[in-house]
Amino acid sequence: MSNSPELTELFARLASRIRSDDQSDEDDDELVSSLNQSLSLSQVPRVRVLETALSLMCFTAPQVIESVVDCSVNTIVSVLCSLVDCKVLRSGKTEVLRVGSSISGHDCLGVMECCAEILGKVNEHGTLSCSLLYAVLRVAAMTTQFSYTKQLTPVLNVQPADEMIPAISKLACYMPKEINLENQELQMRLILWYLDPQNLLKDVSQILQDVVRRPFICLDAELYDKIEWRLIIICLAFTPLMFIETRALLHRWFLLTGLASVLELEVELVSVVLDVLSRPMRWGLSAETGSNLPFSYAYFPFKHQLFRILAQTLSSDRFLELVHNVKKTVTHAKRKLKHVATTTSMVNHKSAWAMAMNFPEWFYFAALLLSGASFSDNIICGVDEDNPPAASSFSANAAWYIAWIIDPIDESVCGLLSEKLENLSRALNNKHLSSYEHKRLKKPKPNTCQSQTIRLWLEDLEDGKTIDMKNNVMFRKIILGVLIGCSDAINEDGYEWLLHYVATGTLPRSIESQHAGLRHKRWNYDSNDKSSQKEAVTGACIVFHLTDIADKISDSVFETREIAVDFICKVKLKAVGYLLKCVKRLLQFEIDENSDILTKDLLRRILRWRHQGKDVFHCYKDLDDTISIIASKFS
Known part of the structure; x- marks a missing residue:
């Protein structure tokens, strides 16, 4: 302090006068007044004296203010925590346990509004504001409306009053941006x-x-890598009720x-929540926290037996068990139907159909069985060798399961x-020409038999108007499973044509010129042609999706990982031509x-696709050039 000599002199004079008995009160008052004036730098002497005294003890004004804020907020947090109690209410021999807040809903609203104002001022204090937010949310959650009869039977309303919704929204704005899975943020989001x-609807939306x-987003990777999304997944894993609602x-x-x-998104949410249950530490949870996760039956209370399958x-054996279980469930559901309006129960979120839609790998597995790969190549695992079922049994059950998923x-x-x-x-399993080809083709070209058969089958469906092929999400995906099963029998041109059909839903009119027509197809190069851009995006996504399917089911289908990897690469080599055609078309649009x-x-997706299974595109100039062009857009 700049006036420390003067202060020393004043303190010395004051001390000497106190020791002397002959000094008057007026002299003492004058000396204290001088000391006050020396210590005070404003018109509020008592405040400035305190600040100066603290500064003599090496405390700065910001430290003092911060300490006051800490003490004040911690006091508020302690008071809020004390508002939650547990009481036993008695009336005669009747006892009721009440757990909740001791304040009314109206008072709680005022507390929430006051805390929202405080949070706005102390929001930069991360840990401090987090504790206050958690405390006030906990009180709000425990503030319920009770009414009691003479027998103390409680009537409980756990829904917040309408007037509390704006206050809750204000508090939600102060959720911390930086996420730590070990702090109170999980509880706060759940509250x-x-x-x-x-x-919850906002987070999912x-x-x-x-x-x-x-x-082109890699949804499974993004749900893990993006911390905010990972937190939502973990919250869903800790609350089966919220998972069911989502x-x-x-x-x-x-x-x-x-x-x-x-x-x-629905399929991926189910997949990643199950992954959290099986591998909690991978998702950043401690072993102790992970051990508190519920069992799987809590998340699938409807059709749990079907879920287990x-x-x-x-x-193959489990597939037959699955079809048997589904048929039994469907038959039981139809017996309950008394009028047409109740058929919605067959497709709502509690239905067997909704459950099966969340596990699409079985749909593609059925398409794989339909193609006959399990019998011609003996590649599918899980068949009882001592009592193998007939091929017709697999194909019939696969056909029924696919048809049931579609309608x-x-x-x-x-x-x-x-x-x-x-x-x-x-037709696909017939070594000779199918009935379609006998009727409609004179001289089928070598290596085009399978793709021609599928094409004629599609035309037959379209002519008969069996289903709405263009608007049904799952119908065209049958072809993806067939492509996996017939990867050896269909050449690259056939692959390209069938992928084009899956992406666009269109069939060229000329049978004989189908491959030439696709190979020489002239895209519309107008940069304003949004339909052409959408077609290119969809086509590339189909190739990525096809490879993801092959990757997911290959470990189950093949006996060794080495065979599975080779198979994934085979699919990639067949599809790379169509992928590059779509990507090159997409790059012609202005960014x-x-x-x-x-x-x-x-760029991220095509690099991931290249290394799925293993990279078999060394010195593949066309792919290398395309990736370089995409990368150059950001250089």
């Missing part, structure tokens, strides 16, 4: 979902918007919109489609602010 379910906006929400959206991206490893309500459509799928299976993220995702 926010509980207080206002719209917060934000993920879905990104999925729709970014068609799954039901996405399923309703899928039924309303028919969007494949909604179904993709679907969650197992793919095999679970209309039994006549399901039966007709199942019959036509069996016809396709017989703007909206498509910048699309191109970045494309």
Whole structure:
């Protein structure tokens, strides 16, 4: 301090006068006044004296203020925590245990509003604001409306009052941005979902918007790598009720919109939550925390027996068990139906169909069985060698399962489609020309038999108008499973044509010129042609999706990992031509602010695709050049 000599002199004079008995009170008052004036730098002497005294003890003003804030907020937190209690209410011999907050809903609203104002001022204090936010949310969650009869029977309303919703929304704005799985943030997000379910809807909607906006996103990797999304997944894993609500929400959206991206998100959410249950430490949870996760039956209370079959490893024997279980469930459900309006129960989130849709690997496995790969090549594991089922048994059950997935309500459509799928299976497994080709082809070219058969089968379905092929999300995906099963029998041109059909849903009119027509197809090079751009995006996504399917089911289908890797590479080599054609077409469109993220995702996705299984494209100039062009967009 600059005036320390003067202070020393004043303290010395004061001390000497106190020791002397002959000094008057007036002299003492004058000396104290001088000391006050020396210590005080403002018009509030007492405050400045305290600050100066603290400064003599090496405390700065910001430290003092911060300490006051800490003490004040911690006091508020302690008071809020003390508001939650547990009481036993007695009336005669009747006892009721009440757990909750001791303040009313109206008072709680005032507390929430006050705390929101405080959080706005101390938001930069991370740990401090987090503790306050958690404390006030905990009080709000425990503040319920009780009313009692004379027998103390409680009538409980756990839903927050309408006037509390704005206050909850204000508090939600102060959720910490930096996420630590070991702090209170998991509990806070769960409490926010509980207080206002719209917060859960908002979190799920934000993920879905990104999925729709970014068609090349690696959703499984993004749900893990993006910390905010990972936190949502872990919260869902810790609360089966919220998981059930989320799954039901996405399923309703899928039924309303028919969007494949909604179904993709629902499937991936189920997959990653099950992964959290099986490998909690991979998701950043401690062993102790992971041990507190519920068992799987808590997440699938409806059709749990069916879930246990679907969650197992793919095999032929389990597939037959699955079909038997589904048929029994469907038959039981139809017996309960008394009028047409109740058929919605056959496709709602509690239905067997909804459960099966969450495990699409079985659908593609059925298409694989349909192609006859298990019998011609003996590649599928899980068949009882001592008592192997007949090939017709596999194909018939595979045809029924696929038809049921495509139309679970209309039994006549399901039966007709199942019959036509069996016809396709017989045609694909026939070493000679199928009946379609005998009737409609004079001289089929070598190595085009399988793709020609599939094409004619599709035309037969389209002419008969069995189903709405273009608007059914799952129908065209049958071809993806068939492509995996017939990868040896279909050449690159056939692969390209069938992938083009899956992407666009269109069939060239000329049978003989199908390969030439696709090979020499002239794309519309107008940069404003959004339909052409969408077609290119969809085509590339189909190739990525095909490879992901082959990757997911290969370990179950093949006996060794080495065979599985070789098979994935075989699929990639067949599909690379169509992928490059789509990507090159896409690169001709100008990159703007909206498509910048699309191109970045494309680069990440194509690099991941290249290394799936193993990289078999060494010195593959066309692919290398395409990747270099994509990368140069950001240099």
